[in-house]
Amino acid sequence: MSDANFDRINRLEDRQGDQEGRVGALEQMVKINADRLTEERKANADERKANEDRLADERKANEARLAEERKANEARLAEERKANADERKVNAEERxxxxxxxxAERKACRSERIIIIVAVAAAVVASFLGGSS
Known part of the structure; x- marks a missing residue:
């Protein structure tokens, strides 16, 4: 084999080695990216789970707070209804x-009118009886 062929073979082998190195580097990059993607997916899943748990806790807290508010409102309304009923009772008693x-005032006025009428009638009768003599 001649030196030219030997050089040519060496260059081809060098080129092949470079390409194998590049392929190896690309394979390594693919593996690194796949690992990174797996880690990101896991991190995203963990974050989603944490968010869902947090939202569930918030919903639970909100439901508890709303239940307490409803209970307080119902108690307040019951007190107001009782106060209104008591007030209606007092108003009915006042009426x-x-x-x-x-x-009683009407009866007193009627009695006074009757007394006045009787007194006037007596005066008229007295004047009539007294004036004819």
Whole structure:
């Protein structure tokens, strides 16, 4: 074999070695990227799970807070309803007392009118009887 052929073979072998090195580097990059992608997917899944857990905890806390608010509102409304019922009862008693007082005043006025009418009638009769003698 001649030196030219030998040089040519050496160059081809060098080129092949370079290409094998490049292929090896590319394979290594693919592996690194695949590992990185796997790590990112796992991290994303972990983050999603953490977010879901946090949201579940927030929902639970919100539901508990709303239940407490509803309970407090129901208690407040029950107190207001009772106060309103008590007020209606007091108002009814006042109306009853006012009606009784008004009836008593009407009766007193009727009695006074009757007394006045009787007194006037007596005066008329007296003047009639006294004037004819």
């Amino acid at each position: 009853k007392a006012n009606d009784a007082r008004l009836d």
